[in-house]
Amino acid sequence: MVVVSYFTQPFLPYNFVFLYPVMLLLCFATEKYIINRFVMYLRKHGYNLRHVVILGNGSNAEQFYKLVNTNPHLGYDILGYFKDGAEEEDTSIKYLGEKCDLPSFLNTSIVNEVIIATPGITIGEIEEITYMVDKAGIRVRIIPDFHFQFYNRYEFKQFGNIPTVSLRKEPLEETYNKFTKRTFDIVFSLFVLIFICSWLFPIIALIIKSGSKGPVLFRQKRLGRDRKEFWCLKFRSMYVNNDSDKVMATKGDRRITPIGSFLRKTSLDEFPQFWNVLMGHMSIVGPRPHMTVQNAQYQAIINNYLVRQLIKPGITGWAQVNGYRGEIETDLDIKNRVSYDIWYLENWSFFLDIKIIYLTVWNIFKGEDKAY
Numbered sequence: 253m254v255v256v257s258y259f260t261q262p263f264l265p266y267n268f269v270f271l272y273p274v275m276l277l278l279c280f281a282t283e284k285y286i287i288n289r290f291v292m293y294l295r296k297h298g299y300n301l302r303h304v305v306i307l308g309n310g311s312n313a314e315q316f317y318k319l320v321n322t323n324p325h326l327g328y329d330i331l332g333y334f335k336d337g338a339e340e341e342d343t344s345i346k347y348l349g350e351k352c353d354l355p356s357f358l359n360t361s362i363v364n365e366v367i368i369a370t371p372g373i374t375i376g377e378i379e380e381i382t383y384m385v386d387k388a389g390i391r392v393r394i395i396p397d398f399h400f401q402f403y404n405r406y407e408f409k410q411f412g413n414i415p416t417v418s419l420r421k422e423p424l425e426e427t428y429n430k431f432t433k434r435t436f437d438i439v440f441s442l443f444v445l446i447f448i449c450s451w452l453f454p455i456i457a458l459i460i461k462s463g464s465k466g467p468v469l470f471r472q473k474r475l476g477r478d479r480k481e482f483w484c485l486k487f488r489s490m491y492v493n494n495d496s497d498k499v500m501a502t503k504g505d506r507r508i509t510p511i512g513s514f515l516r517k518t519s520l521d522e523f524p525q526f527w528n529v530l531m532g533h534m535s536i537v538g539p540r541p542h543m544t545v546q547n548a549q550y551q552a553i554i555n556n557y558l559v560r561q562l563i564k565p566g567i568t569g570w571a572q573v574n575g576y577r578g579e580i581e582t583d584l585d586i587k588n589r590v591s592y593d594i595w596y597l598e599n600w601s602f603f604l605d606i607k608i609i610y611l612t613v614w615n616i617f618k619g620e621d622k623a624y
Contacts (some may be wrong), residue, residue, distance in 0.1 A: 273439045277432065281602045293328035303363050305348065306333040307381060312395045316369060317345050331363065351381075366473040369395040423600040424563055432602055437536050441529040449523060456487055456520065463511045464494040469524055474541035477564045482533040484541055485524035500543070502579050519616055522611050525567045537605045538566025539593035540577070550586050559591040563600075567587030569603075570596035573611035579622065 294300040304320075306313050313333060320328040330507045332346035334354050342442040348357060357363070366385045368378065378394065406419045423429050457468040470488040473481050489512025490501070501508060501516070508516065515521040534541070539560040542550065549555045571577070571592035580586050596604070 268383065268553070274433060274443075277436055277602065278606075281606075285603060291327070292325040296324045296405040296434065300366055301327050301329040302589050303331055303361075304365045304367055305331050305354070305363055306356070307335075307347065307351065307354065308368060310369065310371050311336045311346065311395065312371070313367075313369040313477050315343060316395060320348045321519065328468055331361070332561050333369075351610070354371075354390065355384055358385070358390060363388075363390055365391045365393060367393050367395060368402065373397065392400075410441075420559075421598050422562065424597070429602075433535060433600075433605070434532075436605070439530050440527040440536055440552055444523070444526045445530065449526065452520075452523070459501075459511050460488055460509075464509050465493050471518050473544055475544065475547055475561055476533055476541065477561060479558065479561050482545070483488070483527065484534075485513060487515055488512070489521045489526060500546070500579055517619070519612075529567065531562070533568045535564040537568055537608045538564050539569050539596070540572060541565035546580075550590075553583055554587055556591050557590055560597065564599055568608060568612040569593065570608055571616060573608050 259309070265469040272273055291300060317330055320326055320330055330345065332348035334348050334351050334357075336350050345549070356368075358366075363533070367379060370377070373394075382392055388483065406417055407421050409416050409418055448530040457624060460468050466488055468488060470486045470490075471483045472486070476482045489509060490505075490507040492510055493507050510520070525534055547557075574592055575588040576585060576592060580589070
């Protein structure tokens with residue numbers, strides 16, 4: 253619609269085609285954020301609550317109860333629990349009766365959901381309870397009788413009629429989130445390439461060529477999403493040498509040219525990667541791609557190193573704005589970098605990307621110790 257308007261309405265400014273989609277995405281994201289914050293505010297003050305009863309008792313029920321009590325913004329009000337047998341004294345949840353008392357309670361009370369938290373429950377028992385709850389027109393959920401000690405981000409997904417458990421939450425596996433991120437990448441990279449790089453590139457190219465022999469652009473194979481190799485582009489910031497594919501730049505590195513030092517400090521050497529973004533090899537925000545020789549080295553140190561390859565690499569990333577950019581001096585440096593990358597993968601949001609871009613620009617103007 254925007255493109256058609258550009259060609260049929262000559263009075264529209266030419267940059268409208270690029271700015272409008274960005275503004276639209278920001279408006280949608282802002283609207284979603286404001287609505288979510290408003291709903292959280294209401295729930296913290298006792299409004300917009302879902303009244304819940306728990307069927308069963310034990311560690312799962314207790315964990316759910318504590319989670320709800322410590323997070324009022326979730327909007328759950330637990331009325332109590334039903335359980336066959338005597339009331340248990342060592343529980344903080346109110347006892348409402350035995351399972352056979354549930355139907356009458358549902359008919360006389362305002363209940364929005366029934367949570368099944370019975371250890372060792374059978375399929376037959378679940379069908380019986382579901383029949384009972386469906387008759388009252390109430391939603392039913394099940395807390396499975398297992399949990400993972402090391403994965404607190406797992407989620408359930410349905411493949412046809414087969415339930416599965418994903419051991420890692422990945423927002424960017426959702427189609428809408430993929431579309432949002434890719435749309436932003438295309439619009440943002442086009443804007444930078446057309447309105448900034450179109451005049452900046454020739455200037456930088458002339459300075460690089462006049463300062464040292466060699467090509468203007470430096471390209472290097474890097475691992476992208478799903479471990480697919482691609483040519484990562486940069487402005488050449490070093491004298492031509494045989495170690496550029498093996499040895500990372502260090503502080504005071506004699507291979508760096510005078511103009512290269514400036515380009516690296518201002519991150520201008522990374523600007524050709526907006527072309528990588530446009531081509532779909534990279535994203536504006538994501539884990540920074542490492543040299544291929546480094547990948548084998550880091551895999552030997554960190555078991556889950558390649559998890560960061562589940563998403564596209566970025567020009568900037570969550571690890572970089574938290575101080576883990578540039579030279580990797582110790583094993584702890586790469587371990588922390590990977591931890592930040594995986595956290596980003598599991599907690600992605602459009603607003604998080606905007607925050608990272610803002611912090612990246614701020615750090616460039618502020619100056620960074622590891623920008624060399």
